[in-house]
Amino acid sequence: MDIARRNTDSLRVTSPASPADAPTGPSAPRPFAWAGRNFRIQTAATVVSGLGNAAAPIATAFAVLEAGGSTTEVGWVTAARLVPLVLFLLVGGALADRLPRHHVMVAANLFNAISQAVLAALVLSGAPPVWALVLLSAAGGAGQAFYAPASEGMIMESVAAEHAGKAFSVYRMAMNGAQIGGAALGGALTAAVGPGWVLVLDAVGFAVAGGLRVFLKVSPAPRDAAHESGLVHELRLGWREFASRRWLWAVVLQFSVVVACVGAVETVYGPVVADLRFGGARAWGVAMAAFGIGMVAAGVLMTRWQPRRILLTGNGGVFLFALPGLALAARTELPVLVAAMFVSGAGVTVFGVNWMVALQQEIPSEMFSRVSAYDHLGSIALTPLGTAMAGPAADALGLDGALWTCALVTLALAAAVLVVPEVRQLSRPLPGPAPAGAREPAGTTEPVGV
Numbered sequence: 289m290d291i292a293r294r295n296t297d298s299l300r301v302t303s304p305a306s307p308a309d310a311p312t313g314p315s316a317p318r319p320f321a322w323a324g325r326n327f328r329i330q331t332a333a334t335v336v337s338g339l340g341n342a343a344a345p346i347a348t349a350f351a352v353l354e355a356g357g358s359t360t361e362v363g364w365v366t367a368a369r370l371v372p373l374v375l376f377l378l379v380g381g382a383l384a385d386r387l388p389r390h391h392v393m394v395a396a397n398l399f400n401a402i403s404q405a406v407l408a409a410l411v412l413s414g415a416p417p418v419w420a421l422v423l424l425s426a427a428g429g430a431g432q433a434f435y436a437p438a439s440e441g442m443i444m445e446s447v448a449a450e451h452a453g454k455a456f457s458v459y460r461m462a463m464n465g466a467q468i469g470g471a472a473l474g475g476a477l478t479a480a481v482g483p484g485w486v487l488v489l490d491a492v493g494f495a496v497a498g499g500l501r502v503f504l505k506v507s508p509a510p511r512d513a514a515h516e517s518g519l520v521h522e523l524r525l526g527w528r529e530f531a532s533r534r535w536l537w538a539v540v541l542q543f544s545v546v547v548a549c550v551g552a553v554e555t556v557y558g559p560v561v562a563d564l565r566f567g568g569a570r571a572w573g574v575a576m577a578a579f580g581i582g583m584v585a586a587g588v589l590m591t592r593w594q595p596r597r598i599l600l601t602g603n604g605g606v607f608l609f610a611l612p613g614l615a616l617a618a619r620t621e622l623p624v625l626v627a628a629m630f631v632s633g634a635g636v637t638v639f640g641v642n643w644m645v646a647l648q649q650e651i652p653s654e655m656f657s658r659v660s661a662y663d664h665l666g667s668i669a670l671t672p673l674g675t676a677m678a679g680p681a682a683d684a685l686g687l688d689g690a691l692w693t694c695a696l697v698t699l700a701l702a703a704a705v706l707v708v709p710e711v712r713q714l715s716r717p718l719p720g721p722a723p724a725g726a727r728e729p730a731g732t733t734e735p736v737g738v
Contacts, residue, residue, distance in 0.1 A: 326504050327446040327455065330439070331462045337397065337497035338466030340490030343474020344404065346576065347411075347483035347490075348425065349559040350569050354483065355415040360679025366555045367676035368422040369429035374669055376433035381661020382522045384438035385654060390504035393442065396435035397498030403427035404491035412484035436664055437657040442504070443644075445653060454591050456644045457637075461587035465580070475573010526658025529651070535599060535710035536650075536659075539643075540666035542705045546609060547667050548674030549694035553613045556678040557691055561616050571622055578626040579612075582633025590641045598649075599711045602642030606702040608635025613695035617688050646714060 345366070352362045384392050407424040410416045443459060477486045530536060554576075562572035586605075595601035608631050615628035651659050681690045705711055 324446055326442065327459075329500055329504055330442055330446060331459055333397075333497040333500040334439075334459070334463050335466040336500065337493045338463050339470040339473070340404075340486075340493030342466060342470030342576070342580070343477070343486045344490040345555055346474040346559065346569060346573060347478050347486035348407075348421070349555065350478050350563075351411045351416070351483040351487075352418065352421060353559070353563060355418070355421075358679060360683075361418050362559065363552075363556045363675045363678040364418065365421045365425050366551070366678075367672040367674075368425040369432075370551075370668055370672040370675065372426050372430040373433045374665060374672060376430055377437065377661045377665040377668075378523055378526075378658075380434035381437035381526065381658045381664075383434065384657035384661075385522065385526075389438040389442045389445075389657065390501055392438040393435055393504075394498045394501045396431045396438070397494050397501065400428055400431035400435070401491050401494035401498065403431065404487055404494060408484050408487035408491055411482075411487060437661040456641045457587045457590035461584050461591075465584050469577075469580075473573075475569045475571070475576070478569040478573070522658065526655060526662060529655045530659050530662040533650070533710075535646075535708055535714055536663070537666070538705055538708040538711060539599065539603075540663055542606075542701045543667040544670045546606065546698050546701050548670040549613070549698050550609050551671045552674045552678040552681075553616065553691065553694050556675055557616060557682070557687065557694075558612070560682075561687070565619070566622050566625075574622070575612075575626055575629045579629040579633040579636075582630035582635075583637045585630075586634035586637035587641070590637060594716065595642065596715050597712070598642045598646045598716060599714045600706075602639040602646075603702060603705060603711060605635035605638030605640075605642075606705075607699060608632050608638075609702070610695040610698040611635075613691050613698070617691035617695060619688070645716070649716070650714075 348365060349362050352365055380392070380396075403424055407421070407428075410420055410424065443456070446455070473489075474486050477489070558575065559569070559572050562568060562575070566572070611628040611632045612625065615625045620628075647656070647660070647663075678690065681693070685693060
């Protein structure tokens with residue numbers, strides 16, 4: 289999450305907006321006038337790849353189960369995708385600040401298209417060995433490690449700060465709408481024709497998304513001394529930026545455990561419970577679709593709601609992350625689980641939009657992908673361990689006991705992070721002219737390459 293998806297220097301701009309993409313003036317108002325060409329292309333590409341990518345975890349989990357795999361082996365395959373993501377995120381973030389971000393995204397998309405196509409062929413050919421699923425799942429994670437920091441940096445550059453909340457809400461609605469369709473389609477197709485064809489869809493989606501991103505237009509940023517000093521120095525600068533903000537590393541530390549718990553519930557325990565109690569992949573696809581609908585519904589809300597206390601409001605959504613685990617642990621009926629997934633999805637968007645607004649407001653643009661990489665890395669650092677240990681934990685505690693543990697830990701950490709004053713107090717700037725001598729609010733100039 290996508291969990292998701294977190295700073296006091298101003299956002300600096302390295303090149304002017306493209307005149308062809310400048311927003312329409314007041315004399316010709318139109319919907320989405322703030323959305324430049326890059327924003328539209330990036331959003332469309334995300335929808336295309338998201339349709340297949342939302343379905344892929346369902347298909348992969350059931351490919352393991354259909355091959356006779358256990359809950360533990362489902363966890364291994366899921367963890368295999370996350371290990372290279374952890375290992376390469378920092379390098380991906382540094383490269384995204386060093387190279388044209390759209391070039392990094394295109395290369396990562398094409399790599400993922402190839403790895404998913406090979407995985408699909410393997411599953412369609414018969415019962416694949418678990419080691420092969422682990423290897424190809426890891427390849428997908430490596431591609432994501434280079435894509436994610438570049439993608440967030442591109443979105444940051446595509447809109448001005450005053451439209452950030454609206455833009456992030458629209459972007460997440462589009463992304464989450466794709467997740468709704470992808471999850472529902474993935475569950476239905478996995479049940480109807482098998483997981484291999486769902487993975488084919490994912491490969492095609494990555495290829496088309498990469499083709500769309502070729503058309504992104506970004507003005508080259510001037511290189512400074514930091515870019516001539518090597519990746520290690522750039523990563524050190526990124527770490528300094530990250531570590532200097534207590535609210536930033538506190539939330540990331542919180543998420544390192546929360547994402548591990550939520551990941552175990554959604555990628556391991558959820559499919560297993562659906563297989564045991566609800567009749568298989570179709571039911572879990574419905575539950576995941578409800579999760580996506582909740583994210584979209586909250587996105588509509590966030591286009592109009594701009595809470596003053598950014599992180600306090602966002603952290604309220606984190607409490608809702610625990611609801612699916614609670615519903616599964618309590619052995620509720622499918623409609624209750626679907627409702628819990630819907631509300632949890634709404635919580636993800638409430639957190640995600642406020643988090644991205646905080647990042648754009650506080651992080652300098654030339655450092656954004658590196659800081660984003662540390663954010664991603666910290667947030668998922670424990671997730672491979674969590675998913676790999678999901679099976680043994682279920683064996684030791686029972687499936688219901690493991691679900692209760694994940695849900696209660698999530699609730700406890702959502703409460704614990706509120707001890708940090710900056711999490712409670714970080715706010716949007718008040719409207720109106722800045723006091724004399726004050727620093728210009730982040731992002732008030734034209735965004736780069738829009």
